[in-house]
Amino acid sequence: MAxxxxxxxxxxxxxxxxxYNDVLxxxxxxxxxYPVKGLYVWYPHGFSLRRSTYAILRELMDREHEETLFPxxxxxxxxxxxxxxxxGFEEEVYWVTHGGLTPLDVKLAxxxxxxxxxxxxxxxxxxxxxxxxxxxxxxxxxxxxxxxxTRPLIRLREITSFKEAHTVHATWEEAKEQVETAISLYSEFxxxxxxxxxxxxxxxxxxxxxxxxxxxxxxxxxxxxxLQVGTCHHLGDxxxxxFDLSYEDENGERKLAHQTCYGxxxxxxxxxxxxxxxxxxxVLPPEVAPVQVVIVPIIMKKNAETVIAAAKExxxxxxxAGLRVKIDARELRPGAKYYHWxxxxxxxxxxxxxxxxxxxxxxxVDRYGVKTAVKRAEAVAGIKSLLxxxxxxxKARAMTKAVSQINTASTIEEAKAAVExxxxxxxxxxxxxxxxxxxxxxxxxxxxxxxRSEHIADKxxxxxxxxxxxxxxxxxxxx
RNA sequence: GGGGUAGUAGGGUAGCCUGGUCCAUCCUAGAGCGUUUGGGACGCUUUGACGGCGGUUCAAAUCCGCCCUACCCCA
Numbered sequence: 001m002a003x004x005x006x007x008x009x010x011x012x013x014x015x016x017x018x019x020y021n022d023v024l025x026x027x028x029x030x031x032x033x034y035p036v037k038g039l040y041v042w043y044p045h046g047f048s049l050r051r052s053t054y055a056i057l058r059e060l061m062d063r064e065h066e067e068t069l070f071p072x073x074x075x076x077x078x079x080x081x082x083x084x085x086x087x088g089f090e091e092e093v094y095w096v097t098h099g100g101l102t103p104l105d106v107k108l109a110x111x112x113x114x115x116x117x118x119x120x121x122x123x124x125x126x127x128x129x130x131x132x133x134x135x136x137x138x139x140x141x142x143x144x145x146x147x148x149x150t151r152p153l154i155r156l157r158e159i160t161s162f163k164e165a166h167t168v169h170a171t172w173e174e175a176k177e178q179v180e181t182a183i184s185l186y187s188e189f190x191x192x193x194x195x196x197x198x199x200x201x202x203x204x205x206x207x208x209x210x211x212x213x214x215x216x217x218x219x220x221x222x223x224x225x226x227l228q229v230g231t232c233h234h235l236g237d238x239x240x241x242x243f244d245l246s247y248e249d250e251n252g253e254r255k256l257a258h259q260t261c262y263g264x265x266x267x268x269x270x271x272x273x274x275x276x277x278x279x280x281x282x283v284l285p286p287e288v289a290p291v292q293v294v295i296v297p298i299i300m301k302k303n304a305e306t307v308i309a310a311a312k313e314x315x316x317x318x319x320x321a322g323l324r325v326k327i328d329a330r331e332l333r334p335g336a337k338y339y340h341w342x343x344x345x346x347x348x349x350x351x352x353x354x355x356x357x358x359x360x361x362x363x364x365v366d367r368y369g370v371k372t373a374v375k376r377a378e379a380v381a382g383i384k385s386l387l388x389x390x391x392x393x394x395k396a397r398a399m400t401k402a403v404s405q406i407n408t409a410s411t412i413e414e415a416k417a418a419v420e421x422x423x424x425x426x427x428x429x430x431x432x433x434x435x436x437x438x439x440x441x442x443x444x445x446x447x448x449x450x451x452r453s454e455h456i457a458d459k460x461x462x463x464x465x466x467x468x469x470x471x472x473x474x475x476x477x478x479x
Numbered sequence: 480g481g482g483g484u485a486g487u488a489g490g491g492u493a494g495c496c497u498g499g500u501c502c503a504u505c506c507u508a509g510a511g512c513g514u515u516u517g518g519g520a521c522g523c524u525u526u527g528a529c530g531g532c533g534g535u536u537c538a539a540a541u542c543c544g545c546c547c548u549a550c551c552c553c554a
Contacts, residue, residue, distance in 0.1 A: 009519095025490090033489095035530095037548070147480090149550090298517050335518030353517060363517085 010343075012279055016223040020274060021152075027282045027344050029273065030152045038150035038157030045344060048290035050161060053269055054139060056192050056287065057163050060185050065135040065165055070117045072140070073108040079116045082242045088209025089113075092144040110143040115210070115235075115261065118166050119243040126257060128248045129170055133178070137165035153270035154227065154479055161266040168245065168257045175234055175258040179215060182232040182262040183452070186217055189264070190229070193272050194285050194395040195219055196402035197229060198423065198456070200448030200474055203435060208261075212236035218447055218476070219271040220405045224422040226447065226476040229271050232262035275398055282345025283367050285394055286387040293318055293325040293383060294341045296334055298353030311352050314362065314379060321380045323387075342367065347390050348383060366390045406455050409475075412438070412464065419444050419477055425456050428473035429463035437465045438475060449473040 010026065011018040024030045029046035042050060058067070073096060080086055089112045096108040111117055118136075126134060142159045150157060165182070169175040183199055190197045197217040207214035208231065217230035237256040240246065245257045276283040286292050295318075297311040311327050318325040328337045334351070341349060351363040362379055364372045364386055374382035405422025409415035418424035419442065428434060428449060435446040451458070451472055463470035 032549095035548080296517090300516070301514095331516090333516050333518080333520055335516090336520085337518090339519055351517065355517075 010279055010281060013222060013277065016221065016274070019277070019279075023273065023277055023281055023343075024152055029269075029282075032152055036157075038146055038155070040152045040156070042160070045290050049284065049288055050266065050269060052288040052290070053193060053272070054161065054163065057189055057264065058139075060189055061137050061163070061165060063185075064181075065137045065167075068136045068138050069140070070111075070114055070121070070138060072111055074111055074114075074117045076107040076109065078120055079109045081116065082210050082239060084238070085115065085210040089144075092146065094143045094145055111140070112142055112144045113162075113263070114138070114140070114142070114164055115166070115239060116243075119239050119245055119259075122166070122168055123240075123243050123245045126168055126245060126247050129250060132168055132170050132247060132257065133174065134168040135165065135178075136167075137163060139163045151479075153266050153273075156266075159265050161269075162263055163265070164261060164263040166259070166261045168240075168259050170247065170249070170255070170257065172234075172236060172258045175236070175260050178260045179232050179234050179262070182260065183215055183217075186230045186232070186262070186264065190217065190219075190268070191395075192285070193268065193288060194391065194398050195229075195268070195271050195275055196399055198406075198474060199452035201450040202448045203432070203446055205432065206445075206448075208233040208235075210235060210238050212238070215450075216448065218423075218474070218478075219275065220402055220422045220476070221271070221274050221479065224405060224420060224477065225479050226423060227267055227271055227274075227479045229267045230262070230264045233260060235259040235261060275401070276394060277345075280339070281343030283394065284345035284347060286347045286391055289345055289347050290324065291326045291341070291344065291346045292323045292387065293348045293350060294337075294346045295325065295327045295350045295352060296337050296341075297327065297329060298334055298351060299329075300354065303354050306357065307353060310357050314350065314352060314376075317380050318383060321384065323383070348386055350379075350383070366393075368393065403455050406453070410464065412442075415444075415464070415475060416442060419475060422476065423447075424475045425451070425472050426464045426475055427461035427470035429466055429468040429470040431463075431466070431468075434463055434465035442475075443477060444475050445478050447474045447476055447478070 010022055013019045025032065027045070028043040029049065031041040031043055034041050061067070093112055094110040096110065097104055122134065126132065140162055142162045144157060144159070146155055146157050148155065167178050169178060187197070197219050199215055199217050202214040202216050211233040213234050215232045216228050218226040219229045221227055237258055239259055240257045246254050247257055249255050273282060295311050295315055297307045299307050308329060315325050315327050328341070330337065338349065345367065347367050349365045351365065356362050360376045361373045362376055364374050364383065366386060367390065372386060407418035407421060407424060409418045409424045409426050415424040415426055415438065426438065428438070428446065430449065438444070438446055449471055451474055456472055456474070458472060461470055462468065
């Protein structure tokens with residue numbers, strides 16, 4: 001389908017941009033050749049990765065949310081109700097203006113996000129305090145007319161995998177608690193896919209249009225730029241005012257509800273691919289890898305049947321244990337198969353040949369190249385524990401890398417050096433003038449304050465610009 | 480937002496300046512046959528492309544215009 005050249009290597013990961021583009025099609029994640037800018041095609045292999053990754057998200061959300069599905073089209077009058085919100089999106093909305101040849105009386109927006117689709121319905125659904133809290137989520141596509149460079153999985157005109165949750169609460173405090181819950185759910189999600197993230201509170205001018213405040217998760221990419229991979233918004237009663245979303249409390253009084261919304265898109269997969277991948281291709285956490293174990297039979301002409309039979313028997317056992325396993329019995333040299341599956345990020349390869357059959361073992365090789373001989377009789381248990389260990393190793397490597405990319409800076413010069421590697425931690429007073437001064441000429445953004453990271457100490461100091469009392473903020477070049 | 484460069488088989492390229500020798504080069508991939516197989520095998524046979532529309536010309540991959548797309552640089 002997208003058979004990678006068997007001779008040419010991937011561009012080295014140091015050339016991150018080239019590496020990223022190449023690995024996406026060679027590992028059969030996305031095909032970028034669809035003839036509309038900013039829209040890309042998921043290969044089945046990529047889609048399978050998406051599906052297992054989103055299965056984790058669903059599992060986490062399902063603990064206390066219900067899944068739902070709202071329409072893609074939003075009538076113009078409804079979309080235009082919330083002033084702040086419109087201002088934030090007006091430049092990037094796609095409009096449906098015709099039904100066939102007939103102009104529509106009311107234009108229809110392709111959702112850039114679903115607040116204005118969902119909240120009018122919420123207003124109908126919520127009548128009393130007994131209906132609260134309401135916590136729903138959906139996984140949908142959204143559209144934004146991006147004008148800057150589009151990139152597969154990172155900057156899209158059609159986001160194909162937007163998991164958005166929308167909650168309604170009685171009080172502002174309860175909504176705040178929900179934002180904290182969202183943060184912990186997302187932290188758990190990124191921990192499961194071994195991607196270190198940093199949560200911080202976005203500056204006021206960067207919050208979601210219509211929100212009281214926004215907490216966002218950033219991952220650090222290999223080139224040191226950060227990718228925003230999740231957002232949690234406290235909407236206060238801003239939208240409930242607009243959409244008349246109110247409830248009757250215990251005393252029979254009508255009160256405005258308070259809301260939150262939080263989302264994650266396929267950028268989570270971009271981060272996972274980018275942070276773990278290496279010069280040979282993808283490295284995937286076992287839990288989400290489309291193929292978790294590949295069996296490569298070492299076939300000689302004379303013993304082909306014996307070896308294939310042994311491989312099939314092993315496959316049956318591994319499959320029965322609930323793992324995604326595949327035999328590669330193609331007419332290729334074994335080495336070619338190793339490269340093939342390494343490109344696709346298979347965590348564990350099992351080699352089985354005459355030597356193994358005779359010795360009652362199989363050879364297991366993980367994606368980092370670590371070889372372990374496993375007794376054939378204990379193959380399944382051995383494989384499971386190797387996959388566990390592999391996941392732990394992935395997490396450890398990603399964490400070590402992330403820590404090396406986070407550096408504290410007490411002067412602008414130090415900040416300049418720090419953002420070359422990744423995130424600079426600086427003291428910032430919270431005022432826009434000082435943020436502007438930090439950003440000026442550095443091609444960086446002040447991502448946020450109230451930083452949540454075990455690697456960033458929450459100690460007060462003096463603003464790096466004005467010297468007033470300040471707290472740590474994170475600064476980086478961004479995607 | 481401004482500027483630049485480029486679009487040739489599935490992927491990567493030569494040819495373009497100086498129109499004809501191009502029913503288009505090479506590598507890779509795909510198909511077929513045979514020999515191979517513990518880290519990217521080899522031989523033979525074979526399939527497959529000038530981004531789109533228009534113009535100039537006896538003749539266009541090549542020159543001109545517009546459109547679409549991609550990449551790079553600057554703000």
